[in-house]
Amino acid sequence: MSRSAHPAGPRHADVLTEGHYSAPAADLNALDEKVWSRTVTRDADGALTVGGIGVARLAEEFGTPAYFLDESDFRARCRAWADAFGPDADVFYAGKAFLSRAVVRWLKEEGLNLDVCSGGELTTALDAGMPAERIAFHGNNKTVAEIERAVEAGVGRIVLDSFQEIVRVAHTAQRRGVRQRVQIRVTVGVEAHTHEFIATAHEDQKFGIALADGQAAEAVRRALSLDGLELIGIHSHIGSQIFDMAGFEVSARRVVQLLAEIRDEHGVELPEIDLGGGLGIAYTSDDDPREPHEIAKALSDIVTRECESAKLRTPRISVEPGRAIVGPTAFTLYEVGTIKPLEGLRTYVSVDGGMSDNIRTALYDAEYSVALVSRTSEAEPMLVRVVGKHCESGDIVVKDAFLPADLGPGDLIAVPATGAYCRSMASNYNHALRPPVVAVREGEARVIVRRETEEDLLRLDVG
Numbered sequence: 001m002s003r004s005a006h007p008a009g010p011r012h013a014d015v016l017t018e019g020h021y022s023a024p025a026a027d028l029n030a031l032d033e034k035v036w037s038r039t040v041t042r043d044a045d046g047a048l049t050v051g052g053i054g055v056a057r058l059a060e061e062f063g064t065p066a067y068f069l070d071e072s073d074f075r076a077r078c079r080a081w082a083d084a085f086g087p088d089a090d091v092f093y094a095g096k097a098f099l100s101r102a103v104v105r106w107l108k109e110e111g112l113n114l115d116v117c118s119g120g121e122l123t124t125a126l127d128a129g130m131p132a133e134r135i136a137f138h139g140n141n142k143t144v145a146e147i148e149r150a151v152e153a154g155v156g157r158i159v160l161d162s163f164q165e166i167v168r169v170a171h172t173a174q175r176r177g178v179r180q181r182v183q184i185r186v187t188v189g190v191e192a193h194t195h196e197f198i199a200t201a202h203e204d205q206k207f208g209i210a211l212a213d214g215q216a217a218e219a220v221r222r223a224l225s226l227d228g229l230e231l232i233g234i235h236s237h238i239g240s241q242i243f244d245m246a247g248f249e250v251s252a253r254r255v256v257q258l259l260a261e262i263r264d265e266h267g268v269e270l271p272e273i274d275l276g277g278g279l280g281i282a283y284t285s286d287d288d289p290r291e292p293h294e295i296a297k298a299l300s301d302i303v304t305r306e307c308e309s310a311k312l313r314t315p316r317i318s319v320e321p322g323r324a325i326v327g328p329t330a331f332t333l334y335e336v337g338t339i340k341p342l343e344g345l346r347t348y349v350s351v352d353g354g355m356s357d358n359i360r361t362a363l364y365d366a367e368y369s370v371a372l373v374s375r376t377s378e379a380e381p382m383l384v385r386v387v388g389k390h391c392e393s394g395d396i397v398v399k400d401a402f403l404p405a406d407l408g409p410g411d412l413i414a415v416p417a418t419g420a421y422c423r424s425m426a427s428n429y430n431h432a433l434r435p436p437v438v439a440v441r442e443g444e445a446r447v448i449v450r451r452e453t454e455e456d457l458l459r460l461d462v463g
């Protein structure tokens, strides 16, 4: 349907020419498989089901808002990444995207490793039985206490992010009489095509040690000179929600160049390189993410080629996808509360959650899709903005989308692709209670992170 033929007619004409959004899908009841998790479908009555369970039952049993995570899809994505990279590479799931003890167990069972970036994530990983040697510890300002716990636990690698940290980790390891395996995180000077706040390889930012001015080479010198450290490789993470492989290619090339310089200066060939995470997913039908096997092939081809030309042994590659694994596996289910049509503008649809369960729209101007899921509708599309219940006008969940014009209070709507960085960045703003995460698999649903209660809030507030 063309925009000019939009049935909302002249009422929405001004907004329609602004072009902030795609034209409405021809069929608002259709579920684009790019943005919904794999077991999502509609039942005979038109209600959305996941893992064979309908949303009405899920809402009744677990309440709204809630995140529903498709466990078989999560596991399948883990296997796809592991298979794509094969036995000569390592996949570390980035726990910051979403971590819970159940997730750790799934990762362990599916053969993935885990990247953690705080003491809290480390505790969750160890508590759920992830072997320490399969854990990588990240962060630009790890506390001494965190470093001590990581070294004591025997994590497989600590990714060093500053000159101070090189010394701190070396001292901690030496005091304990161990050699800690480490990588050095470098900034390769790539401008990733993504939001400024989630781009991390240009030089003017807080992560890593710059390659360009010789700082990274100096960091390598220091790390190699300290007894407490076993330098196993170089790490680079260029940013997040990236579709274009060009940035990864430049990053891989520059990291391999550094490996060659290290070989020339120190006579050492470091055995590993880590190219980080950051692969984009589909939030709307306009996004076209790559499959893990394409990504694996592109990365391993470039590393192999660069190593051949530098006459280096090809190092073991590792990657750290977070969003690309968990992002597409969950949706957030909301109940519609109020509806305000604004003449000549758009219709505001308020749901029972908002920026406290999804801050990404407010923070990054992120785009999401939304669908009416408790039923189908043959009504005309109406241009909506889905907003939350918080005291903030920037409390937007989906900026511009189309929902059927007969939408009413009590209808359930769902926002797909909220598995990554939604629950993990959720807040208690306005003393909102953070929603539960419910894993759904083959006709069974179970809470893996429970809903917060008002008692939880009062327990933290010591009066």
Ligand code: LLP
Pocket (backbone or CB within 6 Å): 094, 096, 097, 115, 138, 198, 237, 239, 240, 241, 276, 277, 278, 279, 320, 321, 322, 323, 324, 360, 364, 420, 421, 425
């Ligand atoms: N490795 C490192 C060192 C990272 O810093 C990150 C993400 C990842 C891996 C995983 O990136 P992913 O594959 O999930 O894109 N809150 C932002 C994203 C921040 C990402 C921070 N680091 C968002 O909601 O888009």
